Amino acid sequence: MSSLDIWMRENPLAYVWLGSYAVAFLVFAIEIAMVRHKRKITLQQVRLIREAEGEEE
Amino acid sequence: MGDGTGVAYFDGVKKLAINWFKYSAPTTFYGLAGKMIPWFAVSAAILLAIGLYIGFAVAPADYQQGEFYRIIFIHVPASILSMFLYLILAGYAALGLIFNTRLSAMMASAIAPTGALFAFISLWTGALWGKPMWGAWWVWDARLTSELILLFLYLGFIALHASIDDPRRADRASALLAIVGSVNVPIIYFSVQWWNTLHQGSTIKFSGTSMHVAMQQAMFITLAACWLYAIAVVLARVRSIILERERNTTWIAELPEVKG
C-alpha cells in the first residue's frame, strides 16, 4: 500500500472532491475562459475590419 | 448510376432549403442565443449546487463503496453527455451536409470541444473511481475503453476541422467524418463489449440492487445541470463562430457590440 492509498482511504471525501470535482470544475472554468476569450478576440477583429472599411470610405 | 440520381435529389432539396436556412438562420439565431445563454448558465449553476448538496449531504454512503461512489454525480453525467453530444454533433453535421445550411455546420464545430472535454472528465473521474474500487487507475473495462475511443473520435473531428483553411471544405469534410464516426460508434461499442467479455474484464457495477432515491435524484439533477451548462457553452461558442464567419455582412456591422 502506498501512502496515497492510505491517505485516500482515510480521507475519502477529500479524495473525491480534490480528485474529481476540483478537476471537473477546473475544466469547466478553462472552457468558459476560452469561450469568453474567443468572443473578445472575434469582436476585436470584427471591429478592426469595420474601422478599416470606414477609413477607406 | 445511383450516384447521379442521389446528387440530383440533393440538389433539388438544396434549392428548396437554401433561401430559408442560409440567410435567415444565423441572423436571428445570433440574437436569440445571446438572450438565452444567461438563463441556461444561471440555471445550470443553481441545479449543480442543488444536485451536489443532495448528493453529498442528503444521500447516504454506499455500504460497499463508502464515500467513493459520490464520484458518479459528475462521472455519469459527463459520460452520458459526451455520448449524446457526439450523436447531436453528427446529426448537425448530416443536416449541414444534406441541406447545405451554414448554421448546422457551425453548431457541429461548436459542440466538438465541449464533447471532448466531457469525454475527458468522464475518463478522469472514471480512473479516480477505479483506483479505490479495483486498486488500479486504469482498467480495460468496456465502458472506459469505449469512452477513450470516443475521445479519439472527437479529437479527430477537431483536428480535421482545424487543419483545413477553407471554412466550407472544413465544415463539409469534418461533417462527413462525424457521420462515418457515428455509424462506426455502435460497431466499436459492440466490438469492445465482445472483446471485454472474452478477456473477462471487470465492469463497474453498483453494489446494491437499487440505488438510494436521494442518489438517483442527485444524479438526475447534476445531469440536467451538465446539459444546461453544455447548451450555454455551445451557444456562446457558436455566437463567436457566427461573428467570425459573417463578419463581412451588414447585419454584423449593425450589432450594438460591434458598433460601440
Place this chain on the structure above:
Amino acid sequence: MKKSSLTGLVMLVIRRDLLLAMRRRADVLTTLIFFVMVVSLFPLGVGPEMDILRKMAAGVLWVAALLSSMLSLGRLFSADYLDGTLEQMMLAPQSLSMLVLGKIAAHWIVSGVPLVLMAPVLGVQFDMPAQALGVLIIGLLLGTPILSMIGAIGAALTLGLRGGGVLLSLLVLPLCIPVLIFGTGAVGAVSTGLSAVSHLSLLGALLMLALVSTPWVTAQALRISME
C-alpha cells in the same frame, strides 16, 4: 450502364494503378520493411520469453499491419491529385465510386497482400502454432481490405493538407479498432480451443458493409476535397 463495362472499368483502374506501383517498387517495399521491422522490435522490447511472445503474436502482427497500412494510405490519391488525373476522373461520365473501388483494390493488392504473405514468416518468429497461423492469415485476408477501404475515406478527406499523414492516422485508426478486435479475437479463440468462425464471420460482415458503403463515402469525400 452495363455491368460488364463497370467491372471492366474497375479492372482498368486496378491495372493502371498496379502498373504505376510497379514503377515505384521502392514505395511498396518500404511499407513491407516497416511491417517486418515493427514486428521484430517487439521481442527486443518485451524480452525473448516464448510464452509471452506466443500470447501477443496476433496482437503485434495486427497492430503492425494497421500501422503499415496507414503509411501507404497517403499515396492513395495524392499522385493523381497532383498531376490532375483525379480531376479528370471526377469529370468522367463513369461512376466515381467505381473508380474509387478500383483504386482501393489496387492499393490493397500493393500494400495489403504483401503483408498477408509476410505474416506467416513473422508468425513463426513468435512460435505461433500452425492452426493459429492459419486463422491469422484468413483474418488478415478479410481485414486488410477493410483497412484499405476505411483508410481511403481518411485519405480523401485529408487530400492535399499540410501534415496529412499524421492527421490521416488520427482519423482512421479509431475507426479500425473493430477490425483489430475481431482479427486478434479469432486467433485468441483458436488458441484457447474455441472456434474462430464467429469472429471471422463478423469480420466478413464488416468487409461486406465496408465494400458496399466506403467507395461511395470516399467518392463524396473526394468531391468535398476537390471543390
